Amino acid sequence: MIERIETKEITYYAYDLGIEVTHHILIAHENRKQVLLSYPNLFLYNCTRSARGTSARYASLISMLYRFLSTLPEFKDVDSGxxxxxxxxxxxxxxxxHRQVVRQNRGRTSPTCETTINDAKVLLNFFRWITDVGYVTGVQVLLKTAFPNFKNKKMLSYIDAKARTVIDGRNISVLERESRQKRKLSLITNKEISLLAESYTDPVYSALFKFALGTAMRPSELCKYPLYGNGVNKHIAPQSEMRNSSNPIVKYTVIRSKRGKTREIAINQADLKELERTYINPHYRDRAKLYKEKYGEDCPPSILFLTKAGDPIDGDRISRRTTDAKKKAVAKDESFRSAIRFYDSRGWWPTMFLIKFFKDDLLTKNADALYAACAEAIRNQLGHEDIDTTYKHYIDMARLLLMAHQGKVNELITAPEESVSDFMRRMDEGLW
Incomplete structure (x- = not known):
């Protein structure tokens, strides 16, 4: 039986590719030995080396599945490899x-049935790769039998029966309803934005969060935003050093993001000015010195966001520090929704954009039709493939916001010279 599976992130020069690569590997600890899980590690190299967050997620899920398999009688004498x-x-x-039984035992609202199914779907990519490269697996990727029907009463009764230690007798249906209540979020509110931003102990994460609100970039994309750009982004620099600063919008090309896609987005000059004021000017120089002391070379201009210790920010750090900040925010104000994520910042930009685009027409049926130019702008900024789904989702979000403040135009979108922070400040003071 596997005692534990160690997950490590490694970086090395791949001679077959001619570049440096970073990805996770899995090491099983069993029978006082350490075993490299060759096939999962080959998969992580071949399929996840372009995205550290993706690599971490696959490594975590494979590790979780393997630990479960090691507890089954039929795997008792099977080598983990x-x-x-x-x-x-x-x-x-x-x-x-099993994950739902454990969840039921602990009386928790997560992971939901939807999450466990989605995690299994993610793992099917691993087993598809096993088949594609000519190895053997017993998992048939195309069969729906890979997923239990959690809506079936017999299945729910089975889970309830297995989870005998629930003190208050709550069943999985109740837990599902509670989870939906926690996850069904409206747009992150101004109060929650301010509270979360204030709750980060390191100002770099507050700056990143506000920059995310103004750009709708993913965490992994934010981490790659440079101090000084090159190539198609050679015009990127601290806002005070940029040419054509009279233009309220700066174009920035997000290169090789999710699924290797490249897209051009719009960034407000006011948000760039705010970034320079709150992070670059007061913090970057000292952190770059720490980077040089730690890594033995000048911090490259391609890296802007650094921790207090001089380490480059990555998606994992953003996630961990946001979890800590949320705990502080809840302690300060119980109304703060603990289900809010850093990623919810991506929903703010398209909602504001739609209010600006449609104005009062947003509350009429005219907005139900797909406006190609509007939908294309949102798709480009967010990097989504499905225009219809993206468009309809944010139309609903924007309508809810407009109805809540009917008769009051959101001044952030009508005043492009205003940053996210300026808007938040005036909202707090009631000057809108």
Whole structure:
């Protein structure tokens, strides 16, 4: 039986590619030995090396599945390096049910049934790769039998029966409803934005969060935003050093983001000015010195966001520090929704954009039609593929906001010279 599985992030020069690569690897600790899980590690190298967050997620899910498999009688005498060949759809299904039993035992609202199914779908990419490269696995990727029907009463009763230690007797249906109540978020409010931004102990994360609100960039994209750009982004610099600063909008090309896509987005000059005022001027120089002391070379201009210790910010750090900040925010104000994520900042930009685009027409049926130019602008900024789904979702969000403040135009979008922070400040003072 596997005692534990260690997850490590490694960086090295890949001679077959001619570049430096970073990805996670899995090391199983069993029978007083450390075993490199070759097939998962080959998958992590081949399929996740372009995105550290993706690599971390796959490594975590494979580790979770393998630990579960090691507890099953049929895997007792199977070497962990061969789990991929023995596991079947039945085992994948049992793993999902097991996670719900554990959840029920603990009386928690997560992971939801939807989450466990989505995690299994993610893992199917691993088993598809196993098949594609000519190795053997018992998982048949195209079969729906890989997923349990959690809506079935018999399945819910089975989970309830297995989870015998629930003190208050709540069943999984109740937990699902509670979870939906926590996750069904409206647009992050101005109060919550201010509270979360104030709750970060390191100002770099507050600056990143506000920059995310103004640009709708993903955490991984924000981490790559440079102090000084090159190539198509050679015009990027601290706002005070930029040419054509009279233009309220700066174009920035997000290169090789999710699924390797490249897109051009718009950034407000006021948000760039705010970034320079709150982070670059007071903090960057000292942190760059610490970077040089730690890494033995000048901090490259491609890296802007650094921790207090001089380390480059990555998606994992943003996630961990946001979790800490949320705990502080809840302690300060119980009305702060603990289900809010850093990622919710991406919903703010398109909502404001739609209010500006449609104005009062947003509350009429005219906005239901797909306006190609409007939808395309949102798709480019967010990097979404499905225009219809993206458009309709944010139309609903924008309508809710406009109805809540009917008759009051959101001045952030009508005043492009105003940064996110300026808008938040005036909202707090009631000057809108």
């Amino acid at each position: 061969r789990f991929h060949a023995v596991v079947t759809n039945k085992h994948l299904k049992r793993w999902q049910v």
